[in-house]
Amino acid sequence: MSMHTMKAMEGQSVVAVDTAEKIGKVKHFVVSSDASRIERLHIDGRTSNSLFAEWSDLESFGKDRVMVRVASAPAESDDERDIDAARGRIDLLSSRLLDSAGFEHGTATDASFDADDGRIVSVTSSDGEVIDASRLRSIGSYAIVFDA
Amino acid sequence: MNPRIDLIRASEIAKLPVVTVTGGEDAAEIRDVVYDAEQHRLIGFTLNKRGWLSGRLKTSLPIEMVTGIGSDAVMVLDESCLVHDDGAPQALSAPKSDHDVIGNDVVSTSGAVLGTVVDVIIETGEHPEVVGYETETDDGNLLIPASAQTSLSGSNLVVPAAAEEFTRNDLAGFGAAVDSFRDRLKGES
Numbered sequence: 001m002s003m004h005t006m007k008a009m010e011g012q013s014v015v016a017v018d019t020a021e022k023i024g025k026v027k028h029f030v031v032s033s034d035a036s037r038i039e040r041l042h043i044d045g046r047t048s049n050s051l052f053a054e055w056s057d058l059e060s061f062g063k064d065r066v067m068v069r070v071a072s073a074p075a076e077s078d079d080e081r082d083i084d085a086a087r088g089r090i091d092l093l094s095s096r097l098l099d100s101a102g103f104e105h106g107t108a109t110d111a112s113f114d115a116d117d118g119r120i121v122s123v124t125s126s127d128g129e130v131i132d133a134s135r136l137r138s139i140g141s142y143a144i145v146f147d148a
Numbered sequence: 149m150n151p152r153i154d155l156i157r158a159s160e161i162a163k164l165p166v167v168t169v170t171g172g173e174d175a176a177e178i179r180d181v182v183y184d185a186e187q188h189r190l191i192g193f194t195l196n197k198r199g200w201l202s203g204r205l206k207t208s209l210p211i212e213m214v215t216g217i218g219s220d221a222v223m224v225l226d227e228s229c230l231v232h233d234d235g236a237p238q239a240l241s242a243p244k245s246d247h248d249v250i251g252n253d254v255v256s257t258s259g260a261v262l263g264t265v266v267d268v269i270i271e272t273g274e275h276p277e278v279v280g281y282e283t284e285t286d287d288g289n290l291l292i293p294a295s296a297q298t299s300l301s302g303s304n305l306v307v308p309a310a311a312e313e314f315t316r317n318d319l320a321g322f323g324a325a326v327d328s329f330r331d332r333l334k335g336e337s
Contacts (some may be wrong), residue, residue: 033171100169102218102272140172142165145223148216 002115004061006093014043016071017059023071024051030085031092031120035136035144038118041066042086043074050086052077061115089141097125100137101148105129108144155319156217157282158183158268165198166209166230167221174198175227176205182240183268185249185305188278188294190270192240193222195230208236217272249305254283254292258309263290265305271323279326281305291316293329308333 006029014024024043030052032039041058044051053074059067068074077083084090097105106126113120123131123144135147158181165174176195183190192213195205213229214222224230233241254262263283269291271279280293292307293314299306314329316322 035172095172098167098172098221098223099218100223101216102164102167102221102223104218104220137169138172140168142167142174143172143221145167145169145172 002061003112003121004115005110005112007110009061009066010093012064012066014041014053014066014068014074016068018069019071021071023068023074024053026066028085028088028091029093030082031090031139033081033138033140035092035123035139035146036120036133038113038120040082042082049076050083051075052082052086055118084141090139092123092139092144095139096143097123097129097131098143098145099148100145103148104143105131154272154323155279156219156270156272158270160219161193161217161222161270165221166193166195167223168226168229169215169223170226173227174221175224175230176207176209177202178209178222179204181268181270182208183278184239185300188296188298190276190278191237194240205230206233207231208233208240210236210240211276214276217270217276249281249300252300252303252305254281254305254307256307256309256312258312260309260312262292262307262312262315269294269319269322271326280322288317291319291322291325293322293326295330295333297333310336 009026012026013022015022028042029038030040040052040054043053051074053068057073059069095108108123109126110124112122120133131146137145161178164178166176167174177198179194179196182192190211192210194208196202207230216223249265252265263285265281266284267282269280280291283290297308310332314325316325
């Protein structure tokens, strides 16, 4: 398992292996609705022309760059969830943390993930609480919900 | 993090968001708490839309669909838990206004008036229920445990005389007082 944190990766340049050109920066992580894994990266644009790199198109997460196999692979998306991520409406790194009993635990400030498969490993709260991924239930526009 | 609580006033639930566990979305906002004052049973909640253009939703939330009530949200599994008023129990879609306990005088069977009801106390958790009433008195507010032995007329709420011994001034310790009161009534029956 190769562990990374979202905060450290945010803003990092995305470079294509085949052309060596910089094609964007990591702007947002598009996380699955069950908060279990990163599905793709929002790497450029903000609204209608946003560019996304699928997890399967990524070569590696290095300490200095995120590498994409093919420069032409990242594409625009009309998926509502992708657009919400690009607009910051659903953003794990500022999302409210709410347990399943209806109590807030601050906001998410960081999350660690396995760079091999994009699986979320844990989420850290503004209260310093580390929430294991096994407790995560969902992430939506209102909150990340986890088992109390 | 807000402190963990077991008891909450009904008035504090109003305006809380209704959040889906499987979606992380705020599906609605609590408009009003609906309960059966004769049976001390929570029936559910009427709902408002979320946001600036909030208005009454044509859906309501039966208590059976609620998975948690906290100080920050009322939790449901998903949006299908919100039931259209056409299909909701009548007690929820058209609650009986003549059985509203707010404004009733609480009278004990010993003849003492224990104030006027200003709020309803609800125990949160997996099976939320009404456990008491908050009354306003000349000496401040009083929390009075509810029990099956309570009767309601529309202007008076009559409670067993034993309830007087288990009243409290704040929510801290009131849950334990309710349990002790109910144990006492069980012992007497």
